[in-house]
Amino acid sequence: MKNAGVLLFAREPARFYFHAAITCVRFRGKTKTHIIDRKDFSEDIITNVDNAMKWLKTYIPLRYEIGGGKLQREEIPELPYDALREALLNSVIHRDYFEKGAVTMVEFYDDRVHILNPDGLVKGILPEEFGMTSISRNPFLQGLFHRADLVERIGSGIGRMRDEMKTAGLSEPEFNWNGFFRITFKRSEKRGLEIAVTDGTVSDIDLRISELIENGEIVRRPDVERLLQLSYASAQRHLANLVERELILFEGAPKTGKYVLTRKGEKFLASLKKKGDHR
Structure with a gap:
């Protein structure tokens, strides 16, 4: 309970848990060779998630659609914001805060986005049960998020990520837990504004x-x-x-x-x- 309070309400939780931060990195290309931008967020974990989402939105291109009798354009992000936010919430709620030396990472490449935690599956969940069985490393923290309406039904996050990507016509997120727990969102091959006068990504x-x-x-x-x-x-x-x-x-x-x-x-x-x- 005390640890959850520090993570949620302390002004600088990273003073007590250095690894409670979220680090966001934009790479040029598909490898880690060239870093374009890096931001480290080390406030309370809710603010960290909000700041990480703001950072992601500066790099996620938008598509504009006008139709159906509407005068206003509809802005459609290349990757659904709700899926990314769900992945970030999942990461900060379920990560092992006693695993020192690594923070939650957001890695943005030209073809994909990774959200990583320095741990594997929660003990007690078999690989074939992933997404169907819910066991939390931090049940008290998870409960606080649920009661604050920051997450919906407990245990439904993986399904919501998959549904959001399907609805957007994109590949389902990929999950890997070999050493690090990693969620991969594949970016669309048709990136950027779908307007003939542009030839690249415009946020x-x-x-x-x-x-x-x-x-x-x-x-x-x-x-x-x-x-x-x-x-x-x-x-x-x-x-x-x-x-x-x-x-x-x-x-x-x-x-x-x-x-x-x-x-x-x-x-x-x-x-x-x-x-x-x-x-």
Whole structure:
């Protein structure tokens, strides 16, 4: 009970349990060779899950669909947010907090997302029973999450992850417990905005930056930080992505210049509006 209280309510649980943190890493490509971004979250475990989800959303591309008589576009993430959040909750609820030396990891690759814990199956669950039998390493912690409505019916998390992926038309998550417990979400081969003028991955934040540049509200990186409440590194990363995709460019001297839309960027935003994006 005392340990669960520290994890849930302590301002910095990592002072007592270093391994209670969540580390999120974005890799370039399909291997661990090149790290693009890394964030370590070490607050209470609920805040850690929320922050990890915010981090994931900066990298998960969105597809926009307009139809069915609707004027507003529907934003559809490449991977269902509910499935990822369920995986994160499952990880922090069921991990072994006495297993030192490793934290919960979120690894984002070009073709997949891994969520890992430094432990295998809970003792008492056979591999063939996985997903059907529920035994928790931390029953008191699990109960607190359930009573706080942070998780639904106890023991249903694996099924919900599978259902969310099926509903999205994606492969079911893969589960591996050889040493580490790992959940793998395979990314769609058709990534990014499904609009002809783009040729790469553009996140919702990238789109918002483009709109603010078009409106003249963003001219330099500090404007991105202020308006979207991003860190220096995050703002720089999103701007670099838009420059790489040739949607924006920086005109003028480093100290006095500004970001502007390219012709391609103008066509990109115009195509969204033409398709019925009347926000």
